[in-house]
Amino acid sequence: MNDDDHSPGVRLAVDGGQTKLVMATVEGHGDQARVGAQVLVPGFQWTAGMDPVEQQCDRVVAAWEELGRPGPVEVIALGLAGGASDRDSRQRLAPLVAERLGARRVLLTGDDVTTHLGVLGGDVGVVVAAGTGVACLAVTPQGELLNVDGLGYLFGDAGGGFSLGLAGLRAALAGYEGRGAPTALTARAEERVGRPLRDAVKRWYRRPTLVADVASFAAEVTEAAKDDAVARVLCQAAGEELAVSVTAAVRRGFPGAGDRTVPVSWAGGLLRAPIIFEAFASGLSQLCPSADLREPQGDSLSGAVRLASGVDVPHLANVVVHPALSG
Template sequence: MSTIGEAVLVVDGGQSAVRVRHSSGVAADAPGVSWGGADTVAATADAVLSAWRSAGSPLTRIAVLGLTTVPEDVGERDRLAQLIAATMGAERLLICDDGVTSHAGALGGGWGIVLAVGTGVACVARPRTGGAKFIGGHGFMLGDEGGAFWIGRAGLAAALRAADGRGIPTRLQLSTAEAFGDVHGLHIRIHADPRAVDRIARFAPAVIHAAREGDPVAREILDTALVELTACVRAGWAAAGREPGSPLAVVGRLAEELRPELEDTLRGLAGLVDLRAALGGGLDGAERLAFEASAYGDAVHVWAKG
C-alpha cells in the first residue's frame, strides 16, 4: 500500500491510453483521448472514470491527473474536475499537463529537464528556483515533432507518395500494407477512424525498424525526428538555467524504442546536460504531486469540493 494514504488515485492520461493507479494497489487503463472531438473535456472525464471503474471504483478522496488534454481555460479545468468528482466522490483534484507528472516522477521532484516521448512529445524544464517551463508539446496538429504520431504519419505519407509514383520506393509500402491492409483507400479508412491518432502512432516502430534495416526514406524520417528531439532538449537546457551538467531524463514508450539512437544523438550535448536514468514514471510523479505540488507553481491546477 502507498505511504500517501488509502484513497488517492493517480492518472496518466495520454492520447493512446489513460492509466490509473490507486493507493490501495489496484490499477487499470482505458483508451486515450486526443483533442478534436465535440467535447474533449467530457471525453477526458469519461476516459478517466472508465479506467477508475475498471480498477474496481475504489474509494477516492484525492485524484491527481497528468493529461495531454488539459483545458486552457480555468473554468473548463474546474468543469473537468467537477465531472470526475461528481461520480468518483473525490474531494480534491489536481490537474496538470502530463509533462509535469513525467518530470516529477523522473527527477524525483527535483530541478532539471525531462523529455517525454510517446504519441506526442513534451519537454518540461525546471530551474533551481521558479516554476515549470514547457517546450514543444503543441499537439499532433501543430507540433509533437519526433513523437510516435509524427513519425508514424511521416512513414504513412511516404508510403502513399511512393504508391502514387510521386515518391521514392520504400519498404514502408510493405509495412503499411501489413499494418493497415491495401494502401488504396487507406486515407479514407484512417480519416474515418475515431482512434486515428493512436493507430498512426502505433506505426512508428515499423518506421524505426525500416530505418535500422537501411531504408533511406525511413532513415531520413528517423534522423529528422532525432534532430527535433535534440532541439527540444537544448531549449529545455536554456529554460532550466543554462547550467553545465543540468539533470536530464528521457522517458516515454517511444523513448524506449528510440533509446540507442537518441542517447547517441544526445552525446552531442555532453557538458550541457547530465543524462540520467528516470527515477520513476508519470504515475509516480502524480503520486508525488498529491502532496508536493507547490514546486511546479501554477502549472498544477487545484480544485477542491465546496
C-alpha cells in the same frame, strides 16, 4: 459524500494521454508511495462539436469503473494530455471529476508535469516525454515551469509518435506511387492499413481513432529502420528533433549553466527504440553541453503517485487543486 466523514479513503493516480489512460490505487505514503492495482482504458480522442472537458471526464470515470469504483476517494491526482489542457478548462474539469467520483480532493495537471515529477523524482532539470505526442518541461531552482512543444499533433509534437508514424506512412505512399524511394514501409503499411494502399489510406480519414492509429505506425518505422534506409533516416530525424526541444528548454530554464550541470532525462515509448535514442543522445551532446543525461527514475504514473501522496515539490505551481486551498 459528507465532508465531515474523515474515514480513511482510497488514493488514486491517473496518467492520461491520447492513446491510453491508466488509473492506479496508491499504496504507502510520502517517498515510499507506490503503484497498487491499476487498469488501462482508451485515451482521450477529441471529437469535433463535443466538450473536451466532458469527454476527458468520461475517460476518467470509465477507468474508475474498470477499477471497480473504489471509494470513498480521499484524493485523486491526474496528469492528463490533450483535452482540458488550459488552466480554465482544468478548473472546470477538477470539480467535475470530484462530483462524478465523489472525491474529497482533486489534484489536476498536465502529464508533462507528472512525467517530470516521476522521471527526476522531484528534482529540477528538463524532461522530454515522447509518446504519441511530445512534451518537454524545464523545472528551475526558482520553481518556474517552462514548456517547450507539447503543441499537439497538427502544430507541434516534433519527433513524437504521431509525427514519425505520419512520416512513415507518407514515405510508404511515396514509394508505392513512385514519388519516392522504394521502402519496406510500403509493405508494412499495406499490412496495417490495407490493400490497395491508396484506397485504404483514404478510409482512415473516417476513423475516430485516427491520431492513435497513425502514431501506432511509428513502431513499424522503428522496426523497419534495422534494414531500411528510408525508415532509418526518419528515425534519426525524430531523435534529433527531440534533442532540439531539450536544448531549447535547457537554454531557457538554465541560462549560463556549465557543462553537464543540468539534469536531463526522458520518458515515453518512442525513446525506447535504440535508433531514436542514439540520435537523441548524440544530438543532445552536440547541441547542449550543459545537459547531464540521466536514466529515468520513474514515469508519469509514478509522478502522479507522488503528487497524490502529498510530496512538497516545485511542480505544485502548475497544479489545479479542488477544493482550492484557503489562504
